[in-house]
Amino acid sequence: MTPDHRIHIDLGARSYDVLVGRGLLAETGSFVAEAFGGKTRGACVIVSDSNVGPLYRDAVESSLRSTGFTPTFIKVPAGEASKSMSCAETVCRQMAQAELDRGSFLVALGGGVVGDLAGYAAAIFFRGIPYVQIPTSVVAQVDSSVGGKTGVNMPEGKNLIGCFHQPRLVLADVETLRSLPDREYREGFAEVIKHAGIRDAGMVEMIDAAASVDDRSELGDLIARNIRIKAAVVMEDEQERSGTRALLNFGHTIGHAIESSAGYGALLHGEAISIGLAAALHLSRKFAGLSESDATTLITLLKKFELPLTLGPDVDDALILAAMRRDKKFDAGEIRFVLARAVGDAYVSDQVTWSDIEEAVAAVRAD
Ligand SMILES: NC(=O)c1ccc[n+]([C@@H]2O[C@H](COP(=O)([O-])OP(=O)(O)OC[C@H]3O[C@@H](n4cnc5c(N)ncnc54)[C@H](O)[C@@H]3O)[C@@H](O)[C@H]2O)c1
Ligand SMILES: [Zn+2]
Incomplete structure (x- = not known):
């Protein structure tokens, strides 16, 4: 076949x-x-x-x-x-x-x-x-x-x-x-939406349509399109040396810290990444000139897959920041943070400081 x-x-x-x-x-x-x-x-x-x-x-x-x-x-x-x-x-x-x-x-x-x-x-x-x-x-x-x-x-x-x-x-x-159980199915879309955010604005419509398919086996085109993005990044930077592969960390710097601070099993990886993406979009608005409508485009997709966008009261800011400081992604204390100028146009920035990260964590805190 x-x-x-x-x-x-x-x-x-x-x-x-x-x-x-x-x-x-x-x-x-x-x-x-x-x-x-x-x-x-x-x-x-x-x-x-x-x-x-x-x-x-x-x-x-x-x-x-x-x-x-x-x-x-x-x-x-x-x-x-x-x-x-x-x-x-x-x-x-x-x-x-x-x-x-x-x-x-x-x-x-x-x-x-x-x-x-x-x-x-x-x-x-x-x-x-x-x-x-x-x-x-x-x-x-x-x-x-x-x-x-x-x-x-x-x-x-x-x-x-x-x-x-x-x-x-x-x-x-x-x-x-x-x-695949529903919750695990939906969390996977955090990575799909991440791929659109870093490299492929044209995928937004397909993701939007995927939210309402009845038969998941119809998603082959979307899955293949995501694999092409991951493949392109891996081919450019197989062993994470040039920095291109670091783009895949969009939403993950803060997201990982949220995942480990929330306590085992409280948030699935993709759910924590969804909140991490919301925080990264906040910083992209501040530093990268991301428009409000582009930020909304990605937030709307995350919502369509019922992914969380805010932190619950049981996750402590201090724990999140401490987890970030332990993260192996930080070379000698320098923060390399993935920001998006527009949907599909991400880059690694060294402009983001700890106080900006604190601000972004506060921004995704539910009132
Ligand atoms: N190597 C990498 O580049 C890379 C990238 C992203 C994530 N990861 C790792 O991947 C892991 C998460 O992967 P995951 O989300 O697939 O988790 P998982 O492998 O635990 O799968 C999630 C759950 O779904 C079940 N499951 C999987 N496929 C199923 C199916 N078709 N039908 C019914 N049940 C099914 C599994 O048994 C499990 O209970 C993490 O450990 C993460 O670190 C690695
Ligand atoms: Zn991930």
């Missing part, structure tokens, strides 16, 4: 394709064989979580098997807690027990948690084996499955351990979005 979209990520020897379409899972084996230059034999593992595994394991496993591969299934508990060193070790041990060799590969089937964890296991097992991402959440399809950032958390902070390890293939099957 031909996928609706094929997006080539050109990174020299680490290049790969992202395929977007409906019903791709049932064809996993042949897409994998194609990505591996015609290979149709050998051991592999499928890593998935306790929510996604029961829904989609069979389709992926039987397709790989009928192509000629011999998959072993590895299940991890659903949830962010699985992004840990101990879980990475468990996955690696199960890979060793499955008698993988250096020619074997891993398939990460699930949301961003599975993608980051399994990608990291693939990066360190035998000092790196190839892997395939099969993202099943909005966040994973438009963001985490593309770009090669893998890793796990530590009690001292999120994503503190990890490495760059690009996948060999990404299969984004939009039919899987149908089973």
